Amino acid sequence: MRTAVVCALLCAATLPGPSAAASAPQAPPAVSVTVAVTDGRDDAESGKRLDYRITVHNMGPTEVRGARIEQDMPATTTSATAPGGTVEGHDVGEQKVVWRADLPAHDIQVFTASAVLGARTGPTATAAPGTLRAAATVCVYVGDSYTPTACSGDLDDLPETHAEAGGGDGWMWWAGAAAAAALFGPGVVRAVRRRRAAQPH
Structure with a gap:
């Protein structure tokens, strides 16, 4: 009888108790989420709205609860709107939209946002x-x-404007021509007069 009791106590000690099983870390469910964004166009320009x-x-x-969807707007965005979302940042180049939503299993959800583009304020590396x-x-x-x-x-192409650069280059050319005329004009006139005076009459 004593042997049976000791064996029962030893066997009970080797088995995990209910609290140990409950406290064991649970692996998080696998998450498989995709996202796609488009504004339905390939080019844009200053002053236009992109939807x-x-x-x-x-x-x-498995349902994904409390997912956070964040959209960084283009660098020249002057204003942004997003139904059901929050626009963070108000300066040009810092605007972001944030949505929070539960994503049911095997479900598709659509969010919309708009951005109005402003003019570029400085040189930027060209991508094309x-x-x-x-x-x-x-x-x-x-x-x-x-x-x-x-x-x-x-990505949308922004046509690069050369009008200002062309106008500036033309102004510089005319300024250079005027300076050259001011410097060399009197000398040319004197040379022509000397040549005419040297010719026999």
């Missing part, structure tokens, strides 16, 4: 000959993570 359509697809079998780009980026974040689960971008 973006953001499509978020939860392809996994004769053009610049208006770039918008959208990322989806799950929980409190700072690492995006999915990202997508949209």
Whole structure:
């Protein structure tokens, strides 16, 4: 009898109790989310409004609660709007839109935003000959993570204006020509007069 009791106590000690099983860390469910963004065009210009359509697809079998969808607007954006979202930052080049939403399993949700572009204020590296780009980026974040689960971008060509540069170059050419005439004009006139005086009459 004593042996049976000791064996029972030893066996019970080796088995995990209910509290140990409950406190074991649970692996987070796998998240499979995609995002796509487009404004339906390939080019833009200052003063025009770009209307973006953001499509978020939860392809996994588990609902994603409290997802954060963030869109960085193009660098020359002067104003932005987003139904159901919050516009953060009001200075040019700092505007961002944030949505928070639950993403049901196997569900697709669509968000919309608009941006009005302003003029470029300084030189920027060109991404293609004769053009610049208006770039918008959208990322989806799950929980409190700072690492995006999915990202997508949209690029529009901004035609580069050469009117100001051409006008400036023309003005500089005329200024140079006037300066050259002021410097060398009197000498040319004197040379012509001497040549005429030296010719026999």
